[in-house]
Amino acid sequence: MSQQTITKPDPVEIRGSSVRRGDRVFFNLSRGAGILMLAITGAIGVFLAWKAIPSLQSDSANFFTEQQWFPDAVPPVFGIAALAFGTVVTALVAMVLAVPVAIGIALFISHYANRRVASTLGFIVDLLAAVPSIIFGLWGLSVLMPNMQGFVAWIVKYFGWIPLFANPEQVYTKSILIAGVVLAIMILPTISAVTREVFLQVPQGHIEASLALGATRWEMVRMVVFPFGKPGMVSAAMLGLGRALGETIAVALILSAVFEINWQITEPGGNTFAANIALKWNEAGPNGLSALIASGLVLFIITLVVNMIARLIVARRKEYSGANS
Amino acid sequence: MSPLASENRITTEELRDLLAGRRLPKWAPWAVAGGAIALSLLLTAVGLLGGIAQGAVLAGLLFLFGQAAWSFRVEGRRHATDRFATTLIYTAFVVAIVPLVAILFSVIQKGLEVLRPEFFTDTMRNVSSRGTGGGILHALIGTIEQVLMATIIAVPIGVMVAIFLVEYGKGKLASTISFFVDVMTGVPSIVAGLFIFTGLILTFGLERSGFAASLALVILMLPVVVRTSEEMLKLVPKDLREASYALGVPKWRTITSIVLPTAMSGIITGVMLAVARVAGETAPLLLTTFLTQSLNWNLFSGPQAALPTFIWDQISSGTDPSVSRAWGGALVLILFVAVLYIGARIVARIFAPKTR
Numbered sequence: 001m002s003q004q005t006i007t008k009p010d011p012v013e014i015r016g017s018s019v020r021r022g023d024r025v026f027f028n029l030s031r032g033a034g035i036l037m038l039a040i041t042g043a044i045g046v047f048l049a050w051k052a053i054p055s056l057q058s059d060s061a062n063f064f065t066e067q068q069w070f071p072d073a074v075p076p077v078f079g080i081a082a083l084a085f086g087t088v089v090t091a092l093v094a095m096v097l098a099v100p101v102a103i104g105i106a107l108f109i110s111h112y113a114n115r116r117v118a119s120t121l122g123f124i125v126d127l128l129a130a131v132p133s134i135i136f137g138l139w140g141l142s143v144l145m146p147n148m149q150g151f152v153a154w155i156v157k158y159f160g161w162i163p164l165f166a167n168p169e170q171v172y173t174k175s176i177l178i179a180g181v182v183l184a185i186m187i188l189p190t191i192s193a194v195t196r197e198v199f200l201q202v203p204q205g206h207i208e209a210s211l212a213l214g215a216t217r218w219e220m221v222r223m224v225v226f227p228f229g230k231p232g233m234v235s236a237a238m239l240g241l242g243r244a245l246g247e248t249i250a251v252a253l254i255l256s257a258v259f260e261i262n263w264q265i266t267e268p269g270g271n272t273f274a275a276n277i278a279l280k281w282n283e284a285g286p287n288g289l290s291a292l293i294a295s296g297l298v299l300f301i302i303t304l305v306v307n308m309i310a311r312l313i314v315a316r317r318k319e320y321s322g323a324n325s
Numbered sequence: 326m327s328p329l330a331s332e333n334r335i336t337t338e339e340l341r342d343l344l345a346g347r348r349l350p351k352w353a354p355w356a357v358a359g360g361a362i363a364l365s366l367l368l369t370a371v372g373l374l375g376g377i378a379q380g381a382v383l384a385g386l387l388f389l390f391g392q393a394a395w396s397f398r399v400e401g402r403r404h405a406t407d408r409f410a411t412t413l414i415y416t417a418f419v420v421a422i423v424p425l426v427a428i429l430f431s432v433i434q435k436g437l438e439v440l441r442p443e444f445f446t447d448t449m450r451n452v453s454s455r456g457t458g459g460g461i462l463h464a465l466i467g468t469i470e471q472v473l474m475a476t477i478i479a480v481p482i483g484v485m486v487a488i489f490l491v492e493y494g495k496g497k498l499a500s501t502i503s504f505f506v507d508v509m510t511g512v513p514s515i516v517a518g519l520f521i522f523t524g525l526i527l528t529f530g531l532e533r534s535g536f537a538a539s540l541a542l543v544i545l546m547l548p549v550v551v552r553t554s555e556e557m558l559k560l561v562p563k564d565l566r567e568a569s570y571a572l573g574v575p576k577w578r579t580i581t582s583i584v585l586p587t588a589m590s591g592i593i594t595g596v597m598l599a600v601a602r603v604a605g606e607t608a609p610l611l612l613t614t615f616l617t618q619s620l621n622w623n624l625f626s627g628p629q630a631a632l633p634t635f636i637w638d639q640i641s642s643g644t645d646p647s648v649s650r651a652w653g654g655a656l657v658l659i660l661f662v663a664v665l666y667i668g669a670r671i672v673a674r675i676f677a678p679k680t681r
Contacts, residue, residue: 026577027493033485034502037551040544041505044516047523104417112414121418128425130662132605134633135655138640139428142648185424192421216407239511246513248608249633253640274515278611296519300512307511311504 045304048297055290063294069259069276071291072284078291080273080298085261086176087272087299090251091244093180093265094187099237101184102191107221109192110199111207122196129189137253140182145173145254152177152266167266174256174268182250187240194239198232199225231313238310242303248274273299347399354392354408361387385416429659436656439649445657449618449635454642461654463620464635468661470624471535471631472604475542480596482543483550484585490551491558492580509548517544518609526613533615535629541609546599553595557588590676597669601662607633632658 056063058076066079109122152172159165202225210220226233252275256268277292284292341348365384369377389412397405447460486506490499521541525531561584569579585592615628616638623629630638632654639651 020575023575023577026580030485030489030493031498033482034489034498036482037486037502037509037547038505040520040547041509043524044512044520044544047528048516048519051523051527101417101420104414105421108414108418112411113418124425125418125421127666128421130601130666131425131428132607132633132658132662134605134607134636135428135432135659138636138651138655139431141640143427143431188421216403218407218410219403221410242511242513246511246515248513248515249637274513274608277515277519278608281612293519293523296516300516300519303511303513303516304508307508310511311507 052294094183106195137250194236439653487554518612557591
């Protein structure tokens with residue numbers, strides 16, 4: 001045995017087929033797995049589109065402008081106008097509430113909190129991301145909603161003159177506003193985690209230079225951290241938006257599934273793509289399923305576009321990727 | 326001659342005032358906070374405020390504006406703005422902690438009411454929605470089977486993708502895959518369910534079963550597993566690989582016996598976090614399985630329950646006993662996720678490569 005290791009290896013054997021075949025098989029396996037990832041992304045779009053076609057052909061109303069949802073009626077009448085409205089408005093309410101708070105949290109952890117406890121505090125905020133959405137829904141429905149009624153009534157009383165908050169019926173439950181609050185809590189950790197990573201990458205030299213010139217801490221944040229972190233903040237907000245648009249169960253439990261466009265966000269009502277699919281799924285006939293799939297396709301395309309924009313913004317700085325947060 | 330040098334009798338305080346301007350004393354924030362809390366407590370006690378929540382909000386506002394006003398008089402506009410912003414930033418953190426604590430409190434408080442040993446050993450079979458009793462055994466078994474199957478499928482594929490990206494990843498294909506892995510993390514969970522339904526159940530006649538649910542969870546796990554494994558593989562020092570190549574070990578053997586074992590603890594941590602994330606998914610399960618109240622061990626056939634769909638079902642029933650069962654299910658689900666999270670931290674700590 002020792003004899004063989006001493007002998008000069010045959011060059012033909014080094015490039016021997018066994019070694020190269022192992023390498024080639026392994027390389028192809030890993031490349032195949034990678035291509036599978038791409039194939040799945042593509043297949044999602046293809047299958048949803050394919051199975052959506054029958055209902056789209058049967059629709060006697062305009063799919064994009066119709067508000068009602070009767071895909072199993074004869075003739076079928078359905079459209080995504082109300083769903084799209086509800087999806088976008090609940091997500092916007094969530095964004096308005098969540099983005100400033102999330103940026104505050106990120107600043108707190110990256111530049112205000114004591115270094116030694118900062119990572120622990122970050123972990124605590126991340127725990128919020130670990131709470132399953134069904135539990136957010138349960139909590140939002142049976143704890144937050146009853147406790148928020150007084151607050152919503154207060155808003156309506158003093159700001160009801162703004163059309164957005166008008167509520168002549170004085171019923172304050174199951175509204176887009178409450179769903180938006182729950183969504184805001186759910187997307188907080190997503191936005192703050194990515195923003196925090198960006199803020200931590202601000203060059204220490206810039207920070208110290210700014211402080212040495214006599215800037216207060218807030219001036220340093222405004223003039224050094226924000227300009228540096230702007231693309232990261234935008235893309236974090238987009239990632240949060242993507243999550244808010246696609247959230248299903250919490251919204252389905254809270255909203256009262258009304259198929260009409262209603263700007264008065266404190267009134268019961270609203271419906272979203274995802275919530276509608278979950279609620280209508282088991283009662284839908286064949287055409288109903290196809291119609292739900294069509295609405296799911298629209299949701300998929302919207303979230304895909306939002307996520308792609310977010311990723312393209314950060315693609316310039318690879319380290320910003322928040323996928324592992 | 327400057328006045329500083331000619332007069333030797335200047336105190337440190339005066340010097341600081343000269344250089345940095347007049348500042349509030351160190352105890353100023355505490356004093357303002359104490360005053361704000363005392364005032365709002367007084368107003369609450371007198372009965373001018375509705376409750377604790379209003380009192381807390383008022384105290385916060387008093388502190389915010391009180392400190393800024395004081396600072397504005399003594400220190401000027403810039404420092405007042407700084408103190409104002411600092412207060413807001415600290416508040417933002419508290420605002421995030423409040424719902425977390427509130428949710429955990431509700432889940433633990435209401436969940437403990439129904440959490441008896443039988444809750445783990447009974448199913449919902451022959452339990453009416455108005456009756457008490459019943460349990461989650463069927464849902465627990467379903468969740469464990471589905472999540473286990475999803476992990477078995479997703480981990481090898483995900484790790485292979487990560488290996489491709491890190492070890493072979495140069496060129497357009499790798500960057501495209503990397504981009505779409507990131508994009509896939511944002512795919513809504515309900516779309517994953519729709520995809521399995523259209524792609525496999527409608528097209529290829531797969532049965533609506535626990536296995537279909539597992540496949541939907543695979544779609545959601547894959548990007549997370551890829552991304553965390555990729556981060557971990559990147560941390561493996563280049564020297565280790567080069568030492569292995571220098572000994573004549575082929576690349577694939579280097580990866581399987583040097584790179585992967587080194588990164589293993591990180592990969593396991595990432596996998597556990599991915600499992601924790603999908604274990605609570607409800608929407609894809611609603612589309613790919615049928616609800617049931619009975620125990621079904623068979624992942625591949627028949628309706629199978631799971632913890633999230635169990636909770637959903639109990640909330641939908643809407644009666645008092647079923648809603649408290651939902652809270653019980655929520656507590657078990659939270660514990661399940663918490664065990665995975667803590668486990669992930671322990672694994673990361675124990676098996677972390679010894680760096681000295």
